[in-house]
Amino acid sequence: MKLHTVCLFLNLAAFWLLNSGHNTLLILLLGLASILLVLVISHKMDVVDHESQPLYLTRxxxxxxxxxxxxxxxxxxxxxxxxxxxxxxxxxxxxxxxxxxxxxxxxxxxxxxxxxxxxxxxxxxxxxxxxxxxxxxxxxxxxxxxxxxxxxxxxxx
Amino acid sequence: MFIAATLAIFVAMILAIIRGIVGPTLYDRILAVNMFGTKTVLLISLLGFVMGRPEFLDIAIVYALINFISVIGVLRYSDTNKLKHTPSNEKPLDKEY
Amino acid sequence: MDIIINISGALFLLIGSFLCISGGVGLLRFPDFYTRMHAVGVTDTLGAGMILIGLMFYSPDFLTFSKLVIILLLTLLIGPTTSHVLAKAAMHNNLMPKLQQEDNIKETSSSNY
CATH class of the missing domain: 3.30.70 (Alpha-Beta Plaits)
Incomplete structure (x- = not known):
């Protein structure tokens, strides 16, 4: 569960950074806030598990x-x-x-x-x-x- | 080179539109519209490179998502609300929907 | 080095354009809905992939490159999902495919369809 959350956080952060391309503090903070919001919502929906983040396939x-x-x-x-x-x-x-x-x-x-x-x-x-x-x-x-x-x-x- | 590829995409889009107008069943039309949408994504990204403004790629991403949602939405509707007019145990081969 | 990148990008774009046009021709030419779906599959996977890879050769910076990769991944995820949902909806509303052999029709009608 912990590992899946970290993996989802990294994916979302990479997606934000690749899409925005701005490196000012305000934009980065807004990105962090929206990532945390998505994490909270997906935990409430109970979808962060081995089905949405199939880490065991990576090998x-x-x-x-x-x-x-x-x-x-x-x-x-x-x-x-x-x-x-x-x-x-x-x-x-x-x-x-x-x-x-x-x-x-x-x-x-x-x-x-x-x-x-x-x-x-x-x-x-x-x-x-x-x-x-x-x-x-x-x-x-x-x-x-x-x-x-x-x-x-x-x-x- | 970009312009040649853009023209090729235009030709493919025109072929898809023809199938969408002719297409005997509802599903042929949805298929043609879906292909038109994916070709539009390619067209937008190509046009960004033709005009020298790669910022167009953001619009292409959003368009791909909207296209997906719209096709899935239409199909959910046709699956649940029964757009068909034939009773289910008749043979509906080659019938217009 | 510049010339190699230009030529290979142009080659990819050319192959992609050819695949897209032949997918469109197949969409017009094939006899029924299910076979037309295969023609659209060509333009969705390799046609779009070739054009986007060709554009990657010309991308001026890393951000543009990564956005092209994102569009390619989205296309590859969306294409099969849409065609599967479309085929399933058509099948559930009793649109039967035209098949070639008679024994095929018997075989499939015995198993729910």
Whole structure:
């Protein structure tokens, strides 16, 4: 709880400093006051916990981001190719896929990664199944192969 | 270079507007308006660089947030208040909303 | 050094412009709502990302750079959220996607949709 508060304070302070760019005393004091106000309000709302500040992810998340960026670039090239090839080349598919993540955070990361990659959109999550619409049949097959699922599960623990 | 990119963004915005006017269902229109909004964010930041005033980026940040809130608001409304006119167990394929 | 920065920035801007235009073309060209959403996904992720990274090469000071990074992060957070909410609302109001194969329709209609 203490650690999450400190982390939220640092995030808000960085956001204020990067957005304002003024270093006079008055502006800095106003910034400090508004950060404290936000901290008080978020403590009253009881939202400062491991869900809003997932610190335990920090260890592995950067390598995952790197891998996800590579995947996004590859998927973008495929989708742009099929945009210019026309309607005959696409094969829209709707399927439910099993997900193996236990925690809510893992499920959210997995579904969000599916949506962030062009060509696949996660439509709904029912218990431990996610409904995916894909532009191409290959995309669904590569999701079923489970590379992304494995990496998100690795992130979880 | 900035001007060329600005023109490209303009072309993309015009295409989005055409889809928003034509678009058969309500959701196509919302999708087009959403894309128009994200392109506006890019346009504002590009225009800031064209005019040599990078302060425009603040406006771009605020516009991105407003765009997000407005799209989510419209969708909450359509989800709860039933903008649709068809009963739920009919087949509403290709029907105008 | 200056020339390298200029050329790479211009290259990023060019790729971003091309991606944005092709996303717009896909928005007009694809047959139904769900496939159009994928076309918008292209402009939301890599199109916006390339243009903002291209602008980062030209940024005069650190504050401008950091604001561009903030806009990029906001775009990457907002894009998938909006498309997921849009797809979910469309699905709940019974807008069915056009699918390619017959067996797909059977398979999905057996599982709640």
């Amino acid at each position: 592995n998340i950067f390598s995952y981001y790197l891998w996800l960026t590579k995947e996004i670039i590859k998927a973008n090239i495929v989708v742009v190719k099929h945009i210019w090839l026309g309607n005959q080349s696409i094969s829209p598919t709707l399927r439910t896929i099993k997900i193996s993540q236990k925690t809510d955070m893992g499920k959210v990361i997995y579904a969000n990664s599916i949506t962030l990659t062009p060509g696949t959109v996660a439509i709904d999550i029912i218990d431990d199944e996610v409904v995916v619409h894909a532009l191409l049949k290959q995309d669904i097959e590569s999701l079923l192969a489970g590379e992304m699922d494995r990496r998100v599960s690795q992130l979880e623990r």
